[in-house]
Amino acid sequence: MAKEFPLESFEVKSVETKFRKISGKIPNEQTIEQLKILRNFEARSMRGQPPVIWDRAEGFSVFDAFGNKWLDFSSGVLITNAGHSHPAIVKAIIEQASKPLLTTYCFANQPRIDLVQKLVSIAPKGLEKVFLLSTGAESTECALKLMRTYGKKVRSDAKNVIVSFTDSFHGRTMGSQQMGGMAGGKAWIKNLDPDFVHIPFPDGFRNPDTSFGLFEKTLAKLRISSCNVAGVISETYQGIGPNFMPKEYAQQLRKWCDTHNALLCFDEVQAGFGRCGKMWGFETYDVVPDLFCMGKGFSSSLPISGVIGRPDVMDLYGPNEMTSTHSANPVCCAAALANINVIQKEKLVENSAKLGETLKKELESIQSEFSNVIGFAPARGLVGGLLMIKPGTTEPDYDLAWDVINLCFRKGLLMFAPVGLGGGCVKIAPPLCITQDAVVEGCDVIRECIRDIVG
Numbered sequence: 001m002a003k004e005f006p007l008e009s010f011e012v013k014s015v016e017t018k019f020r021k022i023s024g025k026i027p028n029e030q031t032i033e034q035l036k037i038l039r040n041f042e043a044r045s046m047r048g049q050p051p052v053i054w055d056r057a058e059g060f061s062v063f064d065a066f067g068n069k070w071l072d073f074s075s076g077v078l079i080t081n082a083g084h085s086h087p088a089i090v091k092a093i094i095e096q097a098s099k100p101l102l103t104t105y106c107f108a109n110q111p112r113i114d115l116v117q118k119l120v121s122i123a124p125k126g127l128e129k130v131f132l133l134s135t136g137a138e139s140t141e142c143a144l145k146l147m148r149t150y151g152k153k154v155r156s157d158a159k160n161v162i163v164s165f166t167d168s169f170h171g172r173t174m175g176s177q178q179m180g181g182m183a184g185g186k187a188w189i190k191n192l193d194p195d196f197v198h199i200p201f202p203d204g205f206r207n208p209d210t211s212f213g214l215f216e217k218t219l220a221k222l223r224i225s226s227c228n229v230a231g232v233i234s235e236t237y238q239g240i241g242p243n244f245m246p247k248e249y250a251q252q253l254r255k256w257c258d259t260h261n262a263l264l265c266f267d268e269v270q271a272g273f274g275r276c277g278k279m280w281g282f283e284t285y286d287v288v289p290d291l292f293c294m295g296k297g298f299s300s301s302l303p304i305s306g307v308i309g310r311p312d313v314m315d316l317y318g319p320n321e322m323t324s325t326h327s328a329n330p331v332c333c334a335a336a337l338a339n340i341n342v343i344q345k346e347k348l349v350e351n352s353a354k355l356g357e358t359l360k361k362e363l364e365s366i367q368s369e370f371s372n373v374i375g376f377a378p379a380r381g382l383v384g385g386l387l388m389i390k391p392g393t394t395e396p397d398y399d400l401a402w403d404v405i406n407l408c409f410r411k412g413l414l415m416f417a418p419v420g421l422g423g424g425c426v427k428i429a430p431p432l433c434i435t436q437d438a439v440v441e442g443c444d445v446i447r448e449c450i451r452d453i454v455g
Contacts, residue, residue: 016167137171151230
């Protein structure tokens, strides 16, 4: 089980830079009192993040109510791609919320009409239909349903197998958890569906075999016939790293799906809307999927998700057969449309690509300095990770990752709790509006903290 961050005051050395301001006790007594109230009334599962009560957040800064300011390397778990509280997004929300129209169920509203047109205009050619939902897990569940329906309805009753990858994550609902391949991680997540199968992900670190031949060999070993595969789903990058597949692998996977009449789906919930230096993360592979899932950075604020795909796939269900209560809420749609416009107008995709080179260089430098405890430092665009390991192994070191994040927090750099296989990954994902000097300063803090801990 993951650690709770302790509700104990820690006297910190004062920090004041352009991007960080920390002084006094972190957390202070007032914060501890309020967090104790929260813990009394909330499920224990919500206790896993550093002990700060957000008072406000702007751009790539997070503030508490006591004058402390953190440089945000979390984007609120990869949500605020356009930055926290972007004025254009706030304005769109306020304008829509001030109208006497806050929800419409599946009845049409103008923000929904505007948003789906915008999405199709920025999606690859041929992906021309959209289904809007509320959460990332809803979108992957929808993709699962569409892939299986396509296989059985369009091809044959036996075409029901869904292929995904080991150590993947597609959400916390039942179908998405079974589709995720956390066999080596979360022991309580059991795959009880024999038609979900998992292939080793070609990350080049824990799985050194990055050849596409391993995909076919694994299916054969599992006695899965290619003619029974309805679809293949992969995170564009695995969130535990971020781990990317080689471009050649992705292109061979696309050809395999075409050959065997299987749908290819990329889970873009983390990777989309500029995170990887492209509008869509899968564009880094030079492939086009049959459908893909969206979430997190979709609105940089409110809960909205969706699936975009080929018309023949998206139209498999008839009227009222595939709906969602809060699908296309007008306030959320207004926020999402404003978010996309901001990303385009302010060239945040380009900024992600440019500063991604800086982030990659910094993380590689940190890994080089601490190679005995950092096994892998993948990065692309403005997402990266430091995979902490026990010296001489590839075994994840959760305690070290946790200590690094906790100490960074006390020095004014905010990241979420360790993620990934065994909780060994220190994940870095700042808002896409961040500046180069802020990226460098944040990485310097990480370097300093690792040095303080391991010497």
